[in-house]
Amino acid sequence: SQKIEQNSEALNIQEGKTATLTCNYTNYSPAYLQWYRQDPGRGPVFLLLIRENEKEKRKERLKVTFDTTLKQSLFHITASQPADSATYLCALNSGGYQKVTFGTGTKLQVIP
Amino acid sequence: EAQVTQNPRYLITVTGKKLTVTCSQNMNHEYMSWYRQDPGLGLRQIYYSMNVEVTDKGDVPEGYKVSRKEKRNFPLILESPSPNQTSLYFCASSDDVSSYEQYFGPGTRLTVT
Numbered sequence: 001s002q003k004i005e006q007n008s009e010a011l012n013i014q015e016g017k018t019a020t021l022t023c024n025y026t027n028y029s030p031a032y033l034q035w036y037r038q039d040p041g042r043g044p045v046f047l048l049l050i051r052e053n054e055k056e057k058r059k060e061r062l063k064v065t066f067d068t069t070l071k072q073s074l075f076h077i078t079a080s081q082p083a084d085s086a087t088y089l090c091a092l093n094s095g096g097y098q099k100v101t102f103g104t105g106t107k108l109q110v111i112p
Numbered sequence: 113e114a115q116v117t118q119n120p121r122y123l124i125t126v127t128g129k130k131l132t133v134t135c136s137q138n139m140n141h142e143y144m145s146w147y148r149q150d151p152g153l154g155l156r157q158i159y160y161s162m163n164v165e166v167t168d169k170g171d172v173p174e175g176y177k178v179s180r181k182e183k184r185n186f187p188l189i190l191e192s193p194s195p196n197q198t199s200l201y202f203c204a205s206s207d208d209v210s211s212y213e214q215y216f217g218p219g220t221r222l223t224v225t
Binding site for chain 2: 032034036041042043044045046049089091093094096097098099100101102103104105
């Protein structure tokens with residue numbers, strides 16, 4: 001069956017360290033994978049998109065890797081700050097480009 | 113300001129009473145979607161629309177209807193709501209095929225008793 005898995009437990013890290021979140025998927029062949037941030041009670045906010053033919057994408061302190069052989073994406077936040085505390089969701093297209101499936105998210109807590 | 117708006121933001125209703133949640137975007141986006149979010153299950157796509165009069169089912173379409181008569185609006189209709197449709201609903205829009213970034217609305221918290 002098709003599945004998208006993110007660390008189900010919360011991730012706690014010290015301020016200044018690099019946070020690494022994983023997104024593993026099974027029985028999908030996505031053309032792209034996205035990462036979103038969601039704060040409590042609010043809609044997700046887009047962070048990064050990476051396409052199937054790209055290995056890595058960066059944006060400021062964020063880095064995403066995409067390994068279609070391992071069926072895995074890693075999301076890194078370097079020099080993490082308490083303001084980075086949120087739930088992070090991965091999403092991929094699961095049919096056409098606009099049919100999208102989200103993972104359940106990983107809650108990140110950055111401790112001052 | 114570029115935004116996706118949803119109304120109402122909160123709604124408590126009873127089983128079987130038809131309701132509509134409206135969604136509007138001011139970014140001239142072609143693509144719009146509806147999601148529901150439930151604890152432990154994450155965001156699940158209900159329906160999406162690729163353009164006016166073009167809609168398709170997401171992963172959980174049962175019990176919902178949508179229509180796209182104008183580019184900016186994408187209402188979600190619950191013809192006969194049931195308690196298992198109690199959830200947090202999000203509308204989202206995105207632009208053309210060069211970018212799949214979705215802009216989400218603020219959410220509608222629906223309770224069906």
